[in-house]
Amino acid sequence: MMATVAGVALLSALFTFVPWLHAHGLYMRDAVRVDGQWWRIVTAMWVHLSWKHWLVDVAAATGLLLLTGREARPRDMLAVLVICGVVAQIAMLRIASIGWYGGLSGALHGLALWGGLRLLQAPGLSRVIGVVMCVAVLVKVWTEQSWLAAIVFDPSWNFGIVRAAHAAGAVAGLACWVLQEWWSNRRR
Template identity: 70%
Template sequence: MLAAIALVWGLSALMSFVPWLHAHGLYLRDAVRGGGEWWRLVTAMWVHLDWRHWLADACAAAGLLLLAGRAVRVREALLVLVACGIAVQVALLRVPAIGWYGGLSGALHGLALWAALSVLRVPGLPRAVGVLLSLGVIAKVWVEQSWLAPVVFEPSWGFGVVRAAHAAGAVAGLACWLLQEWWRGRRTPAPH
């Protein structure tokens, strides 16, 4: 578990604080759509705008990976984090108002919902944790109303918060959980 957290922290720090990686990793809509720089769909989630942004996402990732690690293998949680991050970038391609993006927050919303739903399946873990976290993610996405304003400038951060990424991440997390449940259902023999 600690190795997974160190991997997320290290990769995101490297992408955020090495100038060349930051410049070539950030999601830039025009560079992806018109310039063929498709790798930005994979790298943008690791790029952060400043040390506070990085630290907030890094701490949230650590907490969610620790929670998910109680219910599933760490490898699965990392896979969901990456899948949600890529899904967020692909979704942002459909939102012309978002010209650039960086950070783990969209992917973390997906990981949070997926982890919360996964916790509900594990006997011995408090169901209240899964229920409250699920409701928290859903309520946050609803309150942000990204369908009305995909980006909102946040003075305390000094940049626009891409709320559409949070909603896209939550939808991706739900999709990952549904796919996981479908796959488990196929692998589990039906009772006679």
């Protein structure tokens, strides 16, 4: 588990603090759509806009991985994190107002919902944690109302918060859970 946490922290640190990786990893809509730089769809989740942004996302990832790790394998959690991040980037290709993006927040919303749903299936305290995680993600996505404003400038961060990424990540997390449940029931 700690190797997964360290891997997420290290990969995002490299893309955040190494200038060449930062410049070539950041999601830039025109670079993807016009210039064909498709790798940005995969790398943008690892790029952060400041050390504070990186630290908050790594702390959230650590907490989610440790909480969900009670009922899930590290490779499954990492797969869901990456899938949700990629889905969030693909969703942003459809929103013209989002010209650039970086960060794990979309992927983390998906991991949180998926992890909460996994914990709901466990007994005891894990189930309570699962309820709290699911409710927290759903309430946050609902109150952000990304369908009204996909991106909102936040002066405390000094950049726009891409709320659409949060919603897309949460939908992807739900889809990952549904597919995983379908697959496991199909194999029985």
